Amino acid sequence: MKKIAAYILPLALMAASCAKQPQTSQQSTTDTAETTATATAFDANTAFGPDKVVELRQPESNKVIIKLMFKNGSMVDPKGKEGLTYTTAQMIAESGTKDMPVSEIKDKIFPWAAEYYSNVDKEVTTFTFAVHQDFLSEFYPIVRGLMLNPAFAEEDFKRVKSNQQNFVDQVIRASSDEEYSKKALEDLLFRGTNYQHMVEGNSASVPNITLEDVKSHWQNYFTKNNVMIGIAGNYSPDFLNQLKNDVAQLSAVQPSIPLAGEPNQPNGVQVEIIRKSDALGSAIFTGTPMPVTRSSDDFAALMVANSFLGEHRKSYGKLYDKIRTTRSMNYGDYSYIEWYDRGGNVQLPIPNVPRTSNYFALWIRPVQIAEGLKQQYAELSDINVGHAHFALRLAIREVDNLINKGMTQEEFELTRKFLRSYMKLYIQTTEKQLGFLMDSRFYGREDYIEEMDQLLANLTVEDVNKAVQKYWQTDNMFITIVTDDSEAEPLKEALLNNTPSPMSYSNLVKEGLPQEVLAEDDAIATYKLNVTDVKIVDSKDTFR
Template sequence: MKRIFAYILPLAMTMAACQKQLQTSATTTDGAAPTVIENLQPLRPIDVVELSLPESDKVIVKLMFRNGSMTDPDGKEGLTYATAQTIMASGTQDLTNTQIQEKIYPMAARYGASVDKEVTVFTFAVHKDFLNQFYPILKGLMLTPRFAPEDFSRVKSNQQNYVDQVLRTSSDEEYSKKALEDLLFRGTNYQHTAQGTSAGVQAITLEDVKNQYKNFFTHNNVTIGIAGNYSPEFLSQLKQDMKGLSSVEPNVGRPGQPNKPNGIVVEIISKPNALGSAIFTGAPLSITRSSDNFAALMVANSYLGEHRKSYGQLYEKIRSTRSMNYGDYSYIEWYENGGGNMLPVAGVPRTSNYHALWIRPVQTAEGLKQQYKELGNIKVGHAHFALRLALREVDDMIKNGISKEDFDLTRQFLRSYNKLYIQTPEKQLGFLLDSHYYGRKNYIEEMDALLAKLTVEDVNAAIKKYWTADNLFVTIVTDDSEAQPLADALRNNTPSPMSYSNIVKEGLPQAVKTEDAQIANFKLNVKEVRVVDTKDTFK
């Protein structure tokens, strides 16, 4: 099968330039070995990851704390997020947030925080000419945050609105993705979203935020990342000042492990006026970027369906051939904000992993019946067929692997494409910090070297070892009218013939019709199906 990769390296960042910048030093202070994540050893105070770029006109500082949402106490889910956002939004002991914004506007400086399951990252960016003026603000925010009650109230109100309203209403795709993690990690410290739960956010107080800052944002669990045009003296000062963070030894604990499903477990979220059925699947995956075998799964994943790329098997069969939705993709690690990011972002390293499929919303029975008179008698829309098709593709890859030709093309694509992740100093620094977290020196360089010596046999062996089409979790956000009929069809493994309008059906090749009949009767190993009211999620 010939495959066309329509993704061109931007002129501003040619491959040669990427390679040159990747050769810039990325070192751990005093030459010590990176932390081995499998053992989750505490970091030494204070690790430093450097990316010296003497020709750059900017300085980027990232402070990565090992204290993501998994450190939220029971009953106060969302506390780490509230703490990080309050630090960023509340100013320093010397300056209010408004005064800071007025000072940094002429500098075109910026700062912000991101929180994921295992880490919180603060990012500061400023032109080198303003570094000395900006640094007291950076130092003040991190060492002497203001914690103004009015700023905390604003942060908490926005966070409460997100978990109560935005998450359920703004994007069914993001909703199904977060619901999958809730199901996959249920009962563990990985279950809730970084923003928390409805009851958890309600329970958070300003005193909780201050205590979380003291106990988890300490000099014992921070890694400093710095990139750009900075002096050794500035870095020395930064390291010395960050020792002023709390000296508490944080009790981080171990990341929650994904539940192991016996068969296919489906949770359908019934929602009024949903425009389609948004599907996410997840199967526990025992490796991360820290393993050399990850390179083999990268090829398999890209062949099945790289994020937002139009060449994958899922995209080709579900969207291109059958016009069922806008896209269908595969993931072998968490992909932050897939609805908004075209390329993977740094700052979300995780040691608990899973293989996921994203099937963008497909039509419900009610939607199809309203559009096409000839479909007036259907009971279930396209979700059952789409899920069957996707898992049948995974099953086929497990049993038969991929061809040498497809392997060569996919590997060639990946060796160029991966370098697009690091087109700016800030992105390069982010991936170097993640590399350090995973116990690597430079993930992009190392994966490229592993891809170079990879064989098709390696890839097919990895697929057989790590993937499954029989034991996984599925979440589907769909309309109230579709939820119960879809649940019944899945529970009973009812045949699910594809529902085409007459005009589409007439133009289909016979090969597609033949494959449709096979897909419609492909047996899914469904063991459990539940329907959940949207009002009862993320409580």
């Protein structure tokens, strides 16, 4: 745990610098929904409606940020037309207005350093608009036109849908096996529910989406009754009133929002191996249902345990230390207690992907397959399975150790100190501050970042260890592994039979390792996993 100390000072300094950014008044809100810091159950729908506004006034700022968050997301997609919410959001953002084509809009806003974009997740769709205050009066008519009078042009629809089809057919399978394994895990974990499909849809559903579907979906699911307005920066009361009045002109339909799909309960450790040609390694993602979200005070305790085990893209965690640093098996290994959007591209959590259905997950970045190891090292010519089985055993063993033995007082103090500084980096920009405040309302809170910091300050190591024992387990999990054709069958047999999986080092590496590492390797190699089912799926049959 000494490695964590190296992170605390620089992150604390960065957080302090972040706190010095101009904020001459605290956020206020016209949202009348009651919130408490001890919320454990919540109804996200109460955060949305005609009068739900989240404000972050910054009179000394030179920017204005507007966010419109709609309670819909991919879970409202009609059956057979999965991806429709994504198509609709893309058409609003990428098809201009009835008065101005998107190409002209982009040319016009470029000198203003203005931007706007959409983001669709399982339960919400968020549009973000940002502009320097000097150009707000010129930019706002574009904002208004995009939301109230989108062009929905046929040529733009063809372009948007073509890109969407290409993503679900090709990009997700080819661009990143890591992202592939994460999306495949959600497909498995939520199979049969409205959470199963990717927000972009699937290969069979995207062709079914028509431009008329998009127009109808906009009228029925992007309405004044399921919107939350967010505004930040240097704006006047008159401007806010204008924004509220314009948003009130959205469709008056009261959308029927379904309940979020709940994760399936795994029976033992259930594995799906996705085989593909020419995969360079085995990308692993695990998940098991967890009935805790940011709405619960217990989330703070799990944040500490999660950070200790393996904070996203940080090199001090137990998983990173054992798998990457000590054994040089891959680029990194991390733990998650909620969906981490765009994990392959970002270092810090991004806002506006709140969810009510949650799970605990481990991300084991690609490890080498047997074929690759044999080509590199003659002494490994007899192996049948690469590092995936060993890495999976090691990771699950570390979780079990945390569940059974808990954190020490020293480990707890260091991790909590790091986390309280690190969380301040989530809100370095005005856009992220506003985004996290809006997410807070979704979860029935006032200010998630501030409230979690207070909860962390009052935590004890006993609180953390009790929460881990209450909410985490490894006997029942879903696991997806994207790997090469050559590795799929041998790995399946090894997992089903709990075959010993000694770590495959080159002779040179093995000679330089301490005896305690080799002794730990022996214990890991036979660590029993409760594997009850392993299926092999061809890559071409996923996301159909």
